[in-house]
Amino acid sequence: MTTELHPVGSRAVADHPVPTGKEEIWRFTPVEKLAEFFDETLSRNGLWHHVEGISQNSQEPVATMGELDLGQSPRGQVLVPLDRSAAIAATKHAANHLVLEGTLTQPIRMTLTGESTDPTSDHLVIEAKPYSSATVLITYTGVAHHIGNVEILVGEGAKLTVVSLQDWEPTSIHLGQHEALVGKDATYRHIAVSLGGDIVRIQNNASYASTGGDIELLGVYFADAGQHLEHRLFVDHNRPKGTSHVDYRGALQGQGATSIWVGDVLIRPEAEGIETYESNKNLVLTDGCRAEAVPNLEIETGEILGAGHSASTGRFDDEQLFYLRSRGISEDEARRMVVRGFFAAILARIGIPDVEETLMARIDTELSSDKEK
Amino acid sequence: MSDRRLEIRDLHVSVETETGPKPILKGVNLVVNPGEVHAIMGPNGSGKSTLAYAIAGHPKYTITSGSVLLDGTELVELSVDERAKAGLFLAMQYPVEVPGISVANFLRTAKTAVDGQAPPLRTWVKKVSESLASMQLDDEFSARSVNEGFSGGEKKRNEIVQLDLLNPKYAILDETDSGLDIDALRIVSEGVNRYSAQGDRGILLITHYTRILRYIKPDFVHVFVDGRIVEEGDSTLADSLEETGYEKWVTEAGA
Ligand SMILES: Nc1ncnc2c1ncn2[C@@H]1O[C@H](COP(=O)(O)OP(=O)(O)OP(=O)(O)O)[C@@H](O)[C@H]1O
Ligand SMILES: [Mg+2]
Numbered sequence: 001m002t003t004e005l006h007p008v009g010s011r012a013v014a015d016h017p018v019p020t021g022k023e024e025i026w027r028f029t030p031v032e033k034l035a036e037f038f039d040e041t042l043s044r045n046g047l048w049h050h051v052e053g054i055s056q057n058s059q060e061p062v063a064t065m066g067e068l069d070l071g072q073s074p075r076g077q078v079l080v081p082l083d084r085s086a087a088i089a090a091t092k093h094a095a096n097h098l099v100l101e102g103t104l105t106q107p108i109r110m111t112l113t114g115e116s117t118d119p120t121s122d123h124l125v126i127e128a129k130p131y132s133s134a135t136v137l138i139t140y141t142g143v144a145h146h147i148g149n150v151e152i153l154v155g156e157g158a159k160l161t162v163v164s165l166q167d168w169e170p171t172s173i174h175l176g177q178h179e180a181l182v183g184k185d186a187t188y189r190h191i192a193v194s195l196g197g198d199i200v201r202i203q204n205n206a207s208y209a210s211t212g213g214d215i216e217l218l219g220v221y222f223a224d225a226g227q228h229l230e231h232r233l234f235v236d237h238n239r240p241k242g243t244s245h246v247d248y249r250g251a252l253q254g255q256g257a258t259s260i261w262v263g264d265v266l267i268r269p270e271a272e273g274i275e276t277y278e279s280n281k282n283l284v285l286t287d288g289c290r291a292e293a294v295p296n297l298e299i300e301t302g303e304i305l306g307a308g309h310s311a312s313t314g315r316f317d318d319e320q321l322f323y324l325r326s327r328g329i330s331e332d333e334a335r336r337m338v339v340r341g342f343f344a345a346i347l348a349r350i351g352i353p354d355v356e357e358t359l360m361a362r363i364d365t366e367l368s369s370d371k372e373k
Numbered sequence: 374m375s376d377r378r379l380e381i382r383d384l385h386v387s388v389e390t391e392t393g394p395k396p397i398l399k400g401v402n403l404v405v406n407p408g409e410v411h412a413i414m415g416p417n418g419s420g421k422s423t424l425a426y427a428i429a430g431h432p433k434y435t436i437t438s439g440s441v442l443l444d445g446t447e448l449v450e451l452s453v454d455e456r457a458k459a460g461l462f463l464a465m466q467y468p469v470e471v472p473g474i475s476v477a478n479f480l481r482t483a484k485t486a487v488d489g490q491a492p493p494l495r496t497w498v499k500k501v502s503e504s505l506a507s508m509q510l511d512d513e514f515s516a517r518s519v520n521e522g523f524s525g526g527e528k529k530r531n532e533i534v535q536l537d538l539l540n541p542k543y544a545i546l547d548e549t550d551s552g553l554d555i556d557a558l559r560i561v562s563e564g565v566n567r568y569s570a571q572g573d574r575g576i577l578l579i580t581h582y583t584r585i586l587r588y589i590k591p592d593f594v595h596v597f598v599d600g601r602i603v604e605e606g607d608s609t610l611a612d613s614l615e616e617t618g619y620e621k622w623v624t625e626a627g628a
Binding site: 318319320322323324325326327328329330331333334337338340341342343344345 | 429430431432433452453454456457458462463465468469470471472473474478479482483486487518519535539
């Protein structure tokens with residue numbers, strides 16, 4: 001049985017017709033610009049990638065990078081494509097396979113760089129072994145028309161943070177599906193940071209392999225004039241006693257700046273004793289922006305600890321600005337401080353100080369770029 | 374300099390409401406000379422906070438006529454931050470929560486703004502920590518978001534920390550004593566007195582309670598009713614108010 005909230009995916013491209021834009025999952029997306037992303041006959045290379053933090057020996061802790069052919073386990077065990085573009089990327093060429101074991105104190109940094117608008121795709125499998133602890137930063141840069149899937153297995157008791165930074169050049173288009181399966185008592189944190197690109201649309205799913213899993217899906221985005229940034233979340237509470245927390249915050253400025261946030265949380269009959277909260281906040285900095293926030297909470301059992309959602313879209317808080325300015329702080333500086341403050345709580349969860357600082361600086365740049373327009 | 378004073382002249386102020394502007398202040402006249410403490414007392418809704426906000430430049434309040442001169446500078450024409458830079462400070466009745474901005478960052482940014490230059494780093498950190506300590510706030514306070522999750526009393530003490538560190542020429546304290554416990558009231562009063570003891574600072578203290586006036590001795594007490602000052606006197610006026618209340622003036626204003 002399929003409801004609007006939990007569409008059942010398929011690994012077969014043929015099961016996903018080319019979207020018209022009328023489908024529930026595509027209704028916010030400018031599909032007319034995306035024809036090539038739905039064409040399975042096009043050849044697609046992977047993006048040039050560079051990885052830091054791979055282990056030199058096999059003593060724990062260890063991070064290794066290998067490849068998985070189509071159908072080679074664990075590829076495809078977790079990620080079931082929800083749309084045609086994700087299905088295409090899932091079936092193209094070998095997947096990168098990052099395996100994490102032990103307590104890795106340094107983050108693994110993977111940078112994928114595009115060099116043209118020729119269609120590309122990647123399928124990355126991240127496997128956090130039981131009781132491992134690691135942070136993986138994936139940075140997308142350059143010019144690309146890319147479909148990027150990330151398939152994530154979080155083993156029992158593991159602690160994994162995945163940061164996906166969309167730092168594209170302005171002409172880039174990025175679609176993709178991220179999907180995680182979270183093991184018993186494991187902690188999974190996913191942080192999406194979308195700053196660059198023309199269109200970014202990420203379908204981000206997570207579900208539980210057992211009880212006691214803790215899922216945190218966080219995000220920060222900054223949409224400029226003409227930019228379309230779309231984050232679609234789906235948390236599937238398919239096991240008892242898990243927790244999930246979704247918190248996305250975005251700022252929008254400039255004519256046609258668009259952000260779409262869809263937060264689907266499904267609490268299945270078997271998901272007793274779970275707790276979930278999801279929130280999306282948008283700060284609209286100028287006229288001419290569009291922020292859509294669609295929280296969906298579908299509850300199929302009453303035996304839960306708590307479930308809630310909130311979504312808000314607003315301008316600067318006059319009282320906050322007045323308070324800061326009454327202490328001599330100029331209007332520009334006060335606005336900058338409020339925006340920084342708005343994003344700070346999420347960025348602080350990344351846990352990599354140099355990345356947090358770089359991102360804050362990037363957000364400052366986004367803010368001041370407004371002035372030049 | 375002869376024009377060293379905060380001078381409020383025939384101030385008329387309207388507040389923006391959903392149904393249009395509503396006149397609140399109806400001709401306020403008041404002069405605060407350096408070194409003086411003025412107390413303003415008056416019933417709820419009489420416009421005391423309106424006076425404070427209007428002087429500070431809150432966008433919700435429109436000055437329809439009159440003027441406010443700070444050491445000869447017309448504040449009415451200045452932006453909110455320019456007024457603060459001119460030497461004005463408002464301790465708010467309801468300090469605003471600003472998520473994600475640490476107290477430390479806020480204080481340093483504000484100090485840099487009002488002084489026009491960054492405070493020397495070494496001495497500054499020490500000063501902040503001493504100032505927090507004087508208000509019995511832990512050092513860890515400086516890492517918290519401005520006013521977020523602070524108790525009512527902590528918010529008020531944090532306002533006095535700012536008064537101490539920014540050291541403005543004139544300070545308006547809007548019900549800084551409300552919501553303070555007995556010990557906090559004494560601590561806050563001592564902070565205000567230290568500021569005042571510099572001798573050349575002016576204070577406008579809005580309050581409902583004579584209790585704080587036992588710690589902070591006002592040179593003048595003004596009774597504020599229905600958007601204007603209706604009576605002035607020395608500190609004994611506050612005591613007689615305790616006896617009689619505002620009824621006499623309220624009935625007059627209503628009539
Ligand atoms: N947005 C608004 N719409 C309508 N009336 C308003 C608005 N803002 C303020 N007022 C009115 O202005 C009047 C003065 O308010 P103000 O806050 O200045 O009073 P106050 O003397 O400080 O009172 P208190 O002692 O309770 O703090 C009140 O009657 C209040 O209801
Ligand atoms: Mg008031």
